[in-house]
């Protein structure tokens with residue numbers, strides 16, 4: 292199907308919106324009525340047709356507007372994109388991985404023509420047609436990682452692998468859930484995860500790292516993570532906390548359905564073959580509570596998960612103060628009926644909500 | 650399915666280099682490009698030796714930038730369990746084989762100001778790919794390579810003609826030795842050491858460098874262990890609910906696979922950690938041979954690496 296790209300904003304007037312198609316394919320992250328951290332990883336080898344899992348790098352209706360937002364963030368703060376000198380080869384790896392994947396997965400949108408080192412890249416949605424020499428930085432307007440991540444949705448951490456650990460030595464991070472590349476640059480897997488509550492005690496990070504170190508070429512993996520964001524903001528960075536933090540206090544019982552968004556990250560992991568580095572794309576999907584509750588199963592489950600989430604997690608994710616207001620809103624949909632297992636909406640089998648909307 | 654993804658290849662060249670070492674080259678069966686890789690990567694080659702399936706890891710020695718073909722060099726081991734003998738005696742141009750996607754457990758630290766490569770014998774192979782990578786990226790490197798004799802010096806000519814300033818060769822039978830202390834002393838700050846060769850050489854380099862105050866992170870080594878034969882033993886697999894016999898000539902991992910148990914693995918050489926298995930109960934002694942578990946874990950009797958380690962005793966129950 293041909294994609295229509297939205298003309299929308301993730302700041303100021305927040306004209307961001309999801310079409311019916313986007314709602315149907317939204318990655319609802321809860322497979323049961325409760326949530327706790329776990330080593331929730333699986334192979335990233337496709338998925339149901341038109342799901343966000345189908346392609347290696349999902350391109351959706353928000354693509355062009357998200358890239359415009361990224362360009363604005365980078366113009367204001369160049370430190371959102373950094374690459375230590377030894378990571379340039381990994382940057383080329385990433386450029387190759389994305390160009391090959393996108394041109395194969397979306398031939399109507401992207402083209403890659405290769406003749407030895409001479410490459411031509413056509414990105415139709417963004418109106419780009421560039422020729423360059425592979426592995427020669429001077430032939431691109433930016434370094435290879437920055438060049439390709441300015442054209443790909445989601446944040447990107449590029450991790451060097453050495454001493455049985457992963458090191459955050461490069462990345463483009465403009466759509467993050469309150470953490471900073473500039474702060475984490477050069478840290479290892481345990482160091483940058485230090486602020487996360489409860490997961491260390493459960494041994495989650497030791498097991499997750501073992502898994503990541505063994506990720507092989509051609510066998511990428513994925514997991515979902517989530518948090519909550521007031522207003523459809525992509526850039527919820529510590530650098531700009533003064534701008535978005537106060538918006539959390541602006542929500543009222545009347546506006547919570549429209550303003551409160553579930554923010555889901557599709558995190559994938561790919562081995563980069565030429566450098567033996569690992570890339571960790573973090574793709575962010577936003578959906579308002581009022582849109583989510585249109586799906587009966589999700590409406591019931593979202594209420595139960597938010598209600599029962601341990602305080603430590605609600606605090607870390609930054610929504611403990613607004614939780615009572617959210618629960619007032621969500622409880623009006625929850626009729627107490629059981630839900631089916633798994634993340635899919637199951638529209639044909641789950642009964643309509645028995646409670647009336649106000 | 651366990652292990653890295655598989656690639657169907659066809660043997661395109663078999664080149665004997667000397668009495669012990671032969672090079673094998675592969676292209677993708679039916680055409681098409683092979684995956685790129687990084688210098689130091691290996692591939693696991695699958696062999697059908699009569700009824701015995703064998704899977705041996707070999708370092709890729711070809712140019713990592715060349716996606717048209719891969720090359721490995723195999724040293725014949727006359728007393729081993731037969732994987733290398735099979736390659737030497739049975740594999741011919743035109744044969745179709747299955748190899749794994751490249752896996753790198755010996756990659757370059759690209760932060761290094763200089764890469765110092767130390768090779769013994771067939772341990773030269775990963776460096777051949779790393780040297781090509783360094784040449785392409787324009788990094789500084791130096792090689793010190795010991796061989797038994799000129800006759801057994803695989804790739805010496807190619808190395809010394811193409812890289813007269815970087816490649817240094819030593820022949821055992823001419824009593825030439827690497828003066829390791831002096832070599833290490835003369836290195837610029839930020840040099841990383843890589844060693845690949847017999848166990849004695851790896852230990853010598855690691856111990857000497859440690860004694861000279863080199864940081865542990867600056868010393869990289871790769872030693873593939875071939876599984877060793879040993880006395881047969883019996884194992885109970887608790888999850889699969891099977892009792893299996895491990896024969897004299899096979900590894901515990903191979904015995905599990907033969908019994909239809911899909912056990913995880915990657916390197917099959919005691920280095921990657923993927924096959925780590927929990928011990929539920931045992932009476933007897935472990936013969937640990939891997940590089941993955943530390944001494945305390947070896948002594949604990951709680952874990953075993955089935956790709957290379959064995960057991961002698963009455964009962965062994967594994968969580969598999």
Ligand code: HEM
Nearest residue numbers: 328329330331448470483484486487490495499517518571
């Ligand atoms: C190499 C890949 C990874 C990178 C670069 C990464 C990075 C991060 C960062 C920067 C944070 C924010 C920490 C903060 O508050 O400052 C985070 C949070 C977290 N990470 Fe990772 N991570 C990776 C892989 C994983 C994996 C494999 C797991 C698996 C279990 C995991 C579990 C978590 C959890 C549970 C949190 C807390 C998230 C929340 O509650 O919102 N991470 N990660």
Ligand code: FES
Nearest residue numbers: 917921922924956
């Ligand atoms: S398979 Fe790699 S250590 Fe056993």
